[in-house]
Amino acid sequence: MSKRSVSFKIYRYDPDRDEKPYMQDITVDLEPSDKKLLDALVRLRGKDDSMSFRRSCREGVCGSDAMNINGKNGLACLTDVDSLAQPITLRPLPGLPVIRDLIVDMTQFFKQYHSIKPYLVNNEPTPERERLQSPEEREELNGLYECILCACCSTACPSFWWNPDKFVGPAGLLAAYRFLADTRDQDTNARLDNLEDPYRLFRCHSIMNCVDVCPKNLNPTKAIGKIKDMMVRRAV
Amino acid sequence: MNVAKRTFDAVIVGAGGAGLRAALQLSEAGMKTAVLSKVFPTRSHTVAAQGGVAASLGNSTEDNWHWHMYDTVKGSDWLGDQDAIEFMCKKANEVVIELEHYGMPFDRTDNGKIYQRPFGGHSMNYGQAPVMRSCAAADRTGHAMLHALYQRNVRANTQFFVEWMALDLIRNENGDVLGVTAMELETGEVTIFHTKATIFATGGAGRIYHSSTNAFINTGDGLGMAARAGVPLEDMEFWQFHPTGVAGAGVLITEGVRGEGGILRNASGERFMERYAPNLKDLASRDIVSRAMTTEINEGRGCGPDKDHVLLDITHLAPENIMKRLPGIREISIQFAGVDPIKAPIPVVPTCHYQMGGIPTNYKGQVVVPKDGNPNTPIVGFYAAGECACASVHGANRLGTNSLLDLLVFGKSAGETVVEDFQSGNLSLKPLPADAADASLARLARLENQTGGESVFDVGLEMRRTMQKHAGVFRFDDLLKEGVSKMAEVAERAKRTEIADKSKVWNIARMEALELDNLIEVARATIVSAEARKESRGAHVRDDAPDTAENPNGRDDENWLKHTLWYSEGNRLDYKPVNLKPMSDDVKAIALAKRTY
Numbered sequence: 001m002s003k004r005s006v007s008f009k010i011y012r013y014d015p016d017r018d019e020k021p022y023m024q025d026i027t028v029d030l031e032p033s034d035k036k037l038l039d040a041l042v043r044l045r046g047k048d049d050s051m052s053f054r055r056s057c058r059e060g061v062c063g064s065d066a067m068n069i070n071g072k073n074g075l076a077c078l079t080d081v082d083s084l085a086q087p088i089t090l091r092p093l094p095g096l097p098v099i100r101d102l103i104v105d106m107t108q109f110f111k112q113y114h115s116i117k118p119y120l121v122n123n124e125p126t127p128e129r130e131r132l133q134s135p136e137e138r139e140e141l142n143g144l145y146e147c148i149l150c151a152c153c154s155t156a157c158p159s160f161w162w163n164p165d166k167f168v169g170p171a172g173l174l175a176a177y178r179f180l181a182d183t184r185d186q187d188t189n190a191r192l193d194n195l196e197d198p199y200r201l202f203r204c205h206s207i208m209n210c211v212d213v214c215p216k217n218l219n220p221t222k223a224i225g226k227i228k229d230m231m232v233r234r235a236v
Numbered sequence: 237m238n239v240a241k242r243t244f245d246a247v248i249v250g251a252g253g254a255g256l257r258a259a260l261q262l263s264e265a266g267m268k269t270a271v272l273s274k275v276f277p278t279r280s281h282t283v284a285a286q287g288g289v290a291a292s293l294g295n296s297t298e299d300n301w302h303w304h305m306y307d308t309v310k311g312s313d314w315l316g317d318q319d320a321i322e323f324m325c326k327k328a329n330e331v332v333i334e335l336e337h338y339g340m341p342f343d344r345t346d347n348g349k350i351y352q353r354p355f356g357g358h359s360m361n362y363g364q365a366p367v368m369r370s371c372a373a374a375d376r377t378g379h380a381m382l383h384a385l386y387q388r389n390v391r392a393n394t395q396f397f398v399e400w401m402a403l404d405l406i407r408n409e410n411g412d413v414l415g416v417t418a419m420e421l422e423t424g425e426v427t428i429f430h431t432k433a434t435i436f437a438t439g440g441a442g443r444i445y446h447s448s449t450n451a452f453i454n455t456g457d458g459l460g461m462a463a464r465a466g467v468p469l470e471d472m473e474f475w476q477f478h479p480t481g482v483a484g485a486g487v488l489i490t491e492g493v494r495g496e497g498g499i500l501r502n503a504s505g506e507r508f509m510e511r512y513a514p515n516l517k518d519l520a521s522r523d524i525v526s527r528a529m530t531t532e533i534n535e536g537r538g539c540g541p542d543k544d545h546v547l548l549d550i551t552h553l554a555p556e557n558i559m560k561r562l563p564g565i566r567e568i569s570i571q572f573a574g575v576d577p578i579k580a581p582i583p584v585v586p587t588c589h590y591q592m593g594g595i596p597t598n599y600k601g602q603v604v605v606p607k608d609g610n611p612n613t614p615i616v617g618f619y620a621a622g623e624c625a626c627a628s629v630h631g632a633n634r635l636g637t638n639s640l641l642d643l644l645v646f647g648k649s650a651g652e653t654v655v656e657d658f659q660s661g662n663l664s665l666k667p668l669p670a671d672a673a674d675a676s677l678a679r680l681a682r683l684e685n686q687t688g689g690e691s692v693f694d695v696g697l698e699m700r701r702t703m704q705k706h707a708g709v710f711r712f713d714d715l716l717k718e719g720v721s722k723m724a725e726v727a728e729r730a731k732r733t734e735i736a737d738k739s740k741v742w743n744i745a746r747m748e749a750l751e752l753d754n755l756i757e758v759a760r761a762t763i764v765s766a767e768a769r770k771e772s773r774g775a776h777v778r779d780d781a782p783d784t785a786e787n788p789n790g791r792d793d794e795n796w797l798k799h800t801l802w803y804s805e806g807n808r809l810d811y812k813p814v815n816l817k818p819m820s821d822d823v824k825a826i827a828l829a830k831r832t833y
Binding site: 014017045046052053054058059060061078099103106117120122131137138141146148179184185 | 348
């Protein structure tokens, strides 16, 4: 079988060595078992061990290997390498400071996630057994709890690019609604108060880039819409 | 190199399920704690667990912890310690209910309770029929659990050191543990974490095998650190090959698929498990199912052009049930097998999944080693929990859903023990030896200055291929012996790894070289321990120890009902007795018997 050769154009920057970022052209021969973009990147590292990116589970559940692939955010481990136009252009997720190569500083992203108090609040005495929740009530959490915090969505969002310190961003707001929608959570008012300002929630202009790029097929825009509804209903 | 020093009451290495559960105990008790993790906590491999966590809640079928204990002892092929198993099964309801209170989005029964599904090897009334014991959040239980635990830690203000790799364990001349050295990946700087207590929760090392469900990060860092520091590793010959990894890709397909009614079929469409396990069939224990599949393939009844896999069939299940209970599996199957399981069966092969052995501990999470005639003497200041530890609850074969339970119960228990020891004044900050960081600095300097060396990629590949060939689902004396000498050669090569990238910043090449050091310790432990154990038990099955009247299933209790202890120095083996006595006087020991399902 003839070798499959794939050409890349990859954003490279090592602050320890490079004065400024540059795009590296590199070609790599793949083995038949190399199916995903991540497989190709691991193969590429056999050729150039300085190419840096995060990776772990290689099955789309840990959220490590998010990057900008031919102009669109996605996970390398869930992207078929043969589906991509060559040269495959890889850049770090947009809008966050680059640490090295495809590795970005996610501090701001997690700060926003933490800012929505991503934990259940229930001040009643702890019961001996589980708190009851009907299957229908539980179903409300589907499409919300599956988020893997890969940051594909927030870093595809112009509102987040412009105000990463003030706008919570789609990932954080999806998490906010995950707790608002949980019948076991009692902090609804405080959670809405926490989002009631011109930026934190309302900078979302429903551009829907987040929906377009989410590798788990989640819909942050819809969740944000529901939070806005709750705000309105609370006001009247 | 300058080495910074930081002082904490405790350091926890690893922020998967076990590390996060332990961290909660320490944070809520007000201990000054550092949690180190190579990855952001929610990227730890607990996230990939799918099918559920075991607890005898009895929400859908009658159940109790005695039945769970019996299943676990039997599943372990009697190599599990019955005191630890009793402890785990008794504690299961408590730790699972706690998770629900933390906000974990479990699926629900019609009356609002936690949804439970059947799972392999779990039975009611001591083996009579499948029981619904696996508490599940669709087929994303690990993800839901890890996020809930992380979120609870956010509430508890736990202090994380994200993307820090621990390098070596620090011990003084008495052998007491004083903390670890660790490298910050972003800067490459080394810091000493000087502590009163050190908890390892570093997970497994499934990456020693070529075909593995494990993540890239599962490199046995805790085991490598422990082994280099003179701590023995227990029962490392026992590796679980999960029956259903996606053929070619290795990605896990949960046993919950069979719990929901999935059936394994060979090339002629036969439900072959009926021949191997007439009672529990496809829901027999994992070692049994993996061997049955391998036998089918070896005897020419495999599927596909190369007859190299079997099929996992759920096409007879209602599509809406698949969408509701197994949505993640459907995604994985489409992504990695190119098959929509609603329409066609999934090609699967047994794939390395879980390490039953590990750092020897007791049920309190204390690391225990032979000393002064006592085989289980705690090391002062050292604790471990989760897959990196061996309590031992899984013995020679783990039951599905007992791993998430293990990390909850023993993560909490290790945390509680540390808090107790801390509050009672049993822990103190002992003076740091002058050479505390020398071993780590020497490893880094060696790597920095190596010339004419070996590529990390090549040596790692040779290790994985060697382990796959020489210590797989079925084991052969000649292959094991050959494997021991081959791994010794690979280990020599690993001492001369060379990296081209010398950057200080986020240097993956350096990280992978350091990880390889850890994997090599685990691979050596595995092959040496496996070669030495001349019986078949649980996941360790040798062709020269077949099923006989004298030794049912090839198990030789007279000579081999004992735990292996492997020491890195000199590749030395030692053994210690299995605890066949439960913790409580009023609990009857599960008597030795032949394992059938």
